[in-house]
Amino acid sequence: MKNLKYQERGKVGIISLNRPETRNALSLELLQELEDLIRKISEERLVRVVVIRGEGRAFSSGHDLKEILDRHPIEVEKLFNQCYRAMLAIRDAPQPYIAMVQGVATAAGCQLVAACDMAVAAKSALFATPGVKIGLFCYTPIAFVSRAVGRKKAFEMGFTGEFITADEALQFGLVNRVVEDEKLEEETMKLAESVARYSLNVLESGKRFFYKQLFMEDFQALAFATESISLYSSTEDAKEGIRAFFEKREPMWE
Structure with missing residues (x-):
C-alpha cells in the first residue's frame, strides 16, 4: 500500500x-x-x-x-x-x-x-x-x-x-x-x-444493534432490543459466557 x-x-x-x-x-x-x-x-x-x-x-x-x-x-x-x-x-x-x-x-x-x-x-x-x-x-x-x-x-x-x-x-x-x-x-x-478480549461475534452483533437502534423511538428501540437479546441468548458465545460466569472462570472465546 x-x-x-x-x-x-x-x-x-x-x-x-x-x-x-x-x-x-x-x-x-x-x-x-x-x-x-x-x-x-x-x-x-x-x-x-x-x-x-x-x-x-x-x-x-x-x-x-x-x-x-x-x-x-x-x-x-x-x-x-x-x-x-x-x-x-x-x-x-x-x-x-x-x-x-x-x-x-x-x-x-x-x-x-x-x-x-x-x-x-x-x-x-x-x-x-x-x-x-x-x-x-x-x-x-x-x-x-x-x-x-x-x-x-x-x-x-x-x-x-x-x-x-x-x-x-x-x-x-x-x-x-x-x-x-x-x-x-x-x-x-x-x-x-x-x-x-471479547468475542468478535458479540462485538459484531452489538455494533450492528447499536447503530440500528440509535435513532429509533424509545420503545421501538426497546422492542428491537428485546427481540435481539432473546435471539442472541441461544448463541454459543452467550452459552459459554454464562457458563463461565457461574463456574467463576474466564470464558473461552474463539
Missing part, C-alpha cells in the same frame, strides 16, 4: 494514514486503499478491534484540495463518493474502530474521527470543520460531526470554522478520552485491548 501502513498487535489491528508530508490528506487513492483494507480486515476476522492513526504530526488535514480545485463536479463527486464508501466500510465492519488523534483533525479528518466508533485524543490535539473559510462549507464532515456532538456546537463548528481543543471535543462528545501527549498510544491501546 502506498498511502497506508497496517500491523497487528495480538487481536488489535492498527491502520496508519501514511502521507505525513500532506498532514495525511485524504486523497482519492488513500481512500480507495482505506476502503479495501477495512473490507479485507472485516473478511479475515483476525483482529477484534482496529485503531486508525496518522503518521507524523497530524491525524488528518482532510481532503486533498488539489483534487478539488478546478475539477469538474463529476470528478469531485467521485472523490466524495469514495470517502462515503470508506466511512461506510467502518460502519459495516464487525470490529469497533478507534481513532487515535494527535495534531490536527480537520474537515474530512474530523469526519473520520466522528465516523469511528470511539476516539482517544492527545491533549494538544485540535479539531475543526473549516470549509467555510475557503468558500466551500464542510457539508460531508458536518453530517458526521453533528451526529457526534450537540446540534448547537456542531453548527458553531461549521459556521465559524474555528478549532476546538481536545478537552472541548471530550466535553461535546467527539472523543471518549483525552490523555497526555506522550501517553496517547499507550492509552489508546489499553482501550483497544480492553474491548479486544
Whole structure:
C-alpha cells in the first residue's frame, strides 16, 4: 500500500494514514486503499478491534484540495463518493474502530474521527470543520460531526470554522478520552485491548444493534432490543459466557 501502513498487535489491528508530508490528506487513492483494507480486515476476522492513526504530526488535514480545485463536479463527486464508501466500510465492519488523534483533525479528518466508533485524543490535539473559510462549507464532515456532538456546537463548528481543543471535543462528545501527549498510544491501546478480549461475534452483533437502534423511538428501540437479546441468548458465545460466569472462570472465546 502506498498511502497506508497496517500491523497487528495480538487481536488489535492498527491502520496508519501514511502521507505525513500532506498532514495525511485524504486523497482519492488513500481512500480507495482505506476502503479495501477495512473490507479485507472485516473478511479475515483476525483482529477484534482496529485503531486508525496518522503518521507524523497530524491525524488528518482532510481532503486533498488539489483534487478539488478546478475539477469538474463529476470528478469531485467521485472523490466524495469514495470517502462515503470508506466511512461506510467502518460502519459495516464487525470490529469497533478507534481513532487515535494527535495534531490536527480537520474537515474530512474530523469526519473520520466522528465516523469511528470511539476516539482517544492527545491533549494538544485540535479539531475543526473549516470549509467555510475557503468558500466551500464542510457539508460531508458536518453530517458526521453533528451526529457526534450537540446540534448547537456542531453548527458553531461549521459556521465559524474555528478549532476546538481536545478537552472541548471530550466535553461535546467527539472523543471518549483525552490523555497526555506522550501517553496517547499507550492509552489508546489499553482501550483497544480492553474491548479486544471479547468475542468478535458479540462485538459484531452489538455494533450492528447499536447503530440500528440509535435513532429509533424509545420503545421501538426497546422492542428491537428485546427481540435481539432473546435471539442472541441461544448463541454459543452467550452459552459459554454464562457458563463461565457461574463456574467463576474466564470464558473461552474463539
